[in-house]
Amino acid sequence: MAIDRRTLLRASGIGATLAALSALDTGCAMSRPGAEPPGGQVDWGALRGRLAGTLNLPSDSGYATAKLAYNPVFDVRTPAAIAQCADVSDIQACVTAAAQARMPIAARGGGHSYAGYSTPDHGLVVDTGAMKTVEVRSDGTAVIGAGARLIDVYSGLAQAGRALPGGSCPTVGITGLTLGGGLGVLAGKYGLTCDSLVSAQVVTADGVLRTADAQSEPDLYWALRGGGGGNFGIVGSLTFRTVPAPQLAVFQLRFPAGSLTAVLGAWQSFTASAPDEFWSTLCASAGSPPTCKINGCYVGTESDMNALVDKLVAATNTRPDDRYSLTKDYLPAMQYFGGCANYSVEQCHPSWNGGGVLDRESFTASSRVLTRPLSDPSRFTALLTGRSGMDVLLDSLAGAPSRIGAADTAFPYRGALATAQIYVGATTAQARTAVDEVRDGLGELTGNTAFVNYIDPGLKDWANAYYAGNAARLRGIARHYDPNGVFSFDQCAAKV
Template sequence: MPAHAAASNALSRVRPGEPGWPTDAQWNELGQQVGGALVKVQSPLVTCLNAPEGADCQQLFKELKNPYFLGDEAGLTQSLGWVDAWTSMPSVYAVAARNTNDVVAAINFARRNNLRLVVKGGGHSYQGTSNADSLLVWTRKINDITVRDAFVGTGCEGHASPVRAVTVGAGALWAHVYDAVTTQAGGYVQGGGCMTVGVAGLIQSGGFGSFSKAYGLAAGSLLEAEVVTADGVVRIANACRNPDLFWGLKGGGGGSLGVVTRLTLRVHDLPEKFGAVNMAIKATSAPAFRRLIGLIVDFYHQDLMNPHWGEQIRFRPNNVLNISMVFQGLGRSEAQAIWQPFMESLASTPDDFKVEFSPLKILALSAQSFWAPTMFKKLLGFISTDDRPDAPKDNIFWSGNRGEAGQVLHGYDSAWLPAALLHDDQRQTLADMLFAASRQWSVSLHVNKGLAGAPAEAVAAARDTATNPAALDAFALLIAGMEGPPAYPGIPGHEPDTEAARRNARAIGRAMDEVRKLVPDPGSYVAESNFFNPDWQRAFWGSNYSRLLAVKDQYDPDGLFFVHHGVGSERWSADGFTKLL
């Protein structure tokens, strides 16, 4: 029986040290096939396991707050774990792929030797999907970016008009794509809000960014993908070739259908201005905070649920409302005029509300320079840079995302909130729910994640993806979560605080219980979700799941690609090593 046939019929994948694990000679042969791109992986955290008090360990824990350092290490992930869920562990070997042929070789080797296979680009996975003690396909070095003036998909000649587009290697990060497309070429590509997220992972999750209310899902702008499937075949997926696979890649979850190596995305016209609104409002009592929530919900419904506005409104247990929003297509004076009635309603009862903000609470700048690391943004603390000595100048990230670098999650959950909750007869009930939830834990409305209020064409493009249809009619994704600083089990002085984590997770659960009283079975966003969600198929993909499973069966019938709560993962043990009968 051929090796690949034996592998496909096996009920258990081979672990390191077990019979059937490849010999050194076999690994060396793979290394020769990929031209030295095979690396034996070791986590930098070994330094601390061996010498927790040493200077090298202290320096490492400083580096763990640099998302570019994390992304450039084969043995690390952007999050270091989730208490009681998973801990970041390096693969035994990684193919640091430089091109599609390297990916083909890795997939064929894993299939023929019955190995557990994982994929990592940017490494931003709250679910720990880049972890496995076997073989990693690491796409970080496939990071080329090419802006195209007139793109037509392969096989679509004569059926589609040329469009402006950008072709991106799967390992590219959004900071570098924004630099090429917006700062350098004056266009706009819909990507992630966090600049160090990998392009391929975001697209396969659906992909919400700061301005999704205007431009829709990142997956909705996907024109074509190059993907290596489980049989080692390189396929082009677009509307004309392999359209079922193309649909599945648009929001079906990363790492479940194949290894994406290249993507081409539509480039949109760039508006003249991007801007931001930042303030904190302290209510002087719980009843005043309940009224404040009602005011912001009414204001959002009337003036902000449209393509101009995105990002977050947060409700805290200490009766503080945080506004961290962005806007597009408006000037500063226009944005100020929109917010003026809300500010006047606060000023009318000064004993109830105290507004805290800097003089730059409403800021607008040239859209073309929005992601440029100007001295102005650095001085104000908006943008941080990769502080390693030889780091490229375009290795930048929003300072507000630094907390995610090296984090250990305590708990996390999300829920799509339908736009019907903003109807006149529902808004007070919604406000009451947000107040009740905020008594347990901070909850935030990510109003850019949810396409109610978006243009019809953006909603139509999103409908033609695998993303849960609940997102199309949601006005926001409600999120409750908590994380701790970089930590790792077994390193004295740097271990996760499991007692605090479990306490925080219970409080997050109580807050989400209040949400579910109003929205009993909410959908959830696959990239920002609860690791322990028992109803993940419905929550992540709703009515699209059966179609996704059919795509999985066509292109990966033996389940080579496994991720936690990914398409078809219910057929395997939790670690992805044992097939369930």
Template sequence: MKRLSRREFLSKTTKTALGLGIASQLGFQIGCHNGTTGPSEAAWRQLANSLQGMLLRPGDALYDQIALPRNLAFAGILPRGIVFVAGPADVQTSVRFAREHGLPAVARSGNHSYAGYSLTTGLLIDLSNMSSIDIDTSGGIVDVAAGALLGAVADATAPFNLLMPSGRCSSVGIAGLLLGGGFGFNGRKFGLTSDNLVQTQIVTANGELLNCNETENSDLFWACRGGGGGNFGINVAFQVQTHPVSTASVYELVWDVEDAHAAWAAMQEIGLTTSNDFSMRLGMIIQEDGPLPGSRNQSLQVIGQLFGGSAEELREILDPAFVAAEPSSSLIEELSFADATLFLEEFDSPDAFLSKSAYLIGPLPEEAIAIMLEHFFLWPADSREAEFKIFSWGGAYNQTSPEATAFVHRSADYIIESDASWHTEDPVSVSDASKEWIQELFVKLQPFFTGSAYQNFIDPTLTDWQSAYYGANFPRLMDVKNTYDPDDFFNFAQSIPT
């Protein structure tokens, strides 16, 4: 399945579905979803008739495809209804309906929650049709509806030579990314996506639409800048500061596994000593599709950019890595910023996986590099793929104080992400072995980490997530929760509690 298949599918089929009368619901027993009967069929029809958008129910033609999550490990969590909202009024209507009928409600934007927290057995409020993007070129503010994807935002800002600091994966939704922070290849220069938030509109648990900025509902605005999605309400739009761009030089280097240790050590030193214009993603990867039957493809890869710099300048910065170990392949090229964004773009497809994260102060020590590389030789034979990667941090990320916004991670040099994936058709023994592999890796490396974790790489196995994600800001986040959602209507396994 291609990375945009669900969104492309929706854009092509929504009008057709409406023409076929999908909004008029089929009779369907939903007791299997939660062991309760839920709203009556008459209530569901009333909801459908009150929406500008579309309501989809189990049994409808498009339901099975659209209900799928990005992480297929959670594909068994199915909603009683999916509302494709057309605007804030539909969100308000949906929230009030869910409350009235005792249904949990969850918002979905890009559908990338690693732990399946944009899923529900109740009412799924899909924001994908709320995808407008408007740009005020005089002030450089982009007004983004909550269902817009990062790739669409980049496409909209590029003709004006502007960028919104954001992530690398174009199929991620703006809402989930921004509300949990949002980092990417331009963040060391311009900060998190949430650092650039000027204003947002949010539907709260009582169905009220609020405007939030530094002076209006400022406590909720603070929480929306890194406090995580799905905690305080459903954000329907964001106004974000953009920045002017011109060119960037990009690079991609690959080393064979025997040179991985030397190259890793060299690259992370480069990342610590260069300007905020430099960024990198350095990762060890192992895949099932090796060059010979039954073999593995294992290599060290690094990709990144030098913002506004030439290819010659970038080659000079990277020279210590070439000296440490000659790459098996290399590319360094100066591009327009729009082309650089496309070069750095990550394409993903739905699969089943577990992801973990950590923060690192200073370089990963030689001992830890060796432990990590040795652990890759223990990768389960039947599993699909695994990665261990670090992204450059510091710079503008750390120039905002930890208490200024809800995003507390302001002292690290690197952020770490590791993931293990398997095929959905694999037996439980394979998925369990994959999960055990990544858990053991993090146990071995934990002494080298800070103890923090990134809330957007949400990890359902974390037991101390309150501290790991939010640190000293957690009590204040609870205060905001008690103010705007005292009944804990918006909740999931790792949501901010009341």
């Protein structure tokens, strides 16, 4: 029994999920989507001859499928070409060609960019999807190709008895997840995904392949851990520290309508002091009145988890309508959280270009970050009262992520309570208006904060919202590695 993240966000069905999807792909565009190309044209014939992979032009039979991103709203975009890269040399050839022609260029791993920045009009999409190897070394580090999706990562690591903290959606790319920070079900115990990053191979705007780690290119290494995708170059591979694959206990609590204020108040207090092994997410669904549920994960035994859940329930002073728990090994648990527990690993891939059964989905979303508990949870409830079709997901940031300094990586919200993702499963004008209204209303409670993995092109003062005190340093690093704006888009770090 499992539902995927977006099923939970629509508040239908039963099951458990964790919504730590990283939504920002590694994509960017030199110009605003829909704008005319700012420069010349690439010699496509010459580029095709340099690639070990495949170059898809609009006249090619594979173009229509190759250009597809996760959200169908971006199907109207018309990239100049999509390069399906086979190796790092292909990435270098693409960057060099686009830079010389002043052609917009965007990297794509999983294709989940909330703003569609990985599908630029008139630009070159550098698709790394074929670069998806997962190599676990004898010292426990893992070298992972830039195009690996989370299901590739989890299954590859599980074969070696290892694990990495990451998101839940199986089709999200590991690179975009990491570059924005990466919040997932193991975050409380093991930190954000970017906290496990040892080094990265990156092709910068000059076409040079660089290794960024604590000793080599340390500023770039700092920026890659939370500075967002598409800002500093195109990643070829990532090397992570991994941990022994744990057994996980999971639970779900479904509360009666009208109890959101009480449940949120208790959840905030409990989360702030919960042990690292315990991670949870509160899903609030709009309505008259709103409803809510809490899903969670515990690195340890089911009995120990249930003792903590008992304390959480007692703090709410509300009897849940439904409660259950179960225990799973690491890979089955990741499939469970991703909504594909009843499928094989091979089936937990995209249906549109990966040979799997998981479909695309239309949605509109935004975010805030709760740097501290909301002083008046009833104001949060009021934002969702009288609406429909909307969910706000509060994902805990407590535990290991809080014990890293705010300036030690580019991810600035160390010590925050939770991220808040605002989600509507539609792309209509009404959906956009509703998300904007709740985003702005929640901003009155949280301040100007946001999570770059859930990038929002309509967010005002976005640089400070995403990066807070790290914005100026990120701007300097972006301009150092990309002085000519090869990697530039509406919300790129050079414009911070």
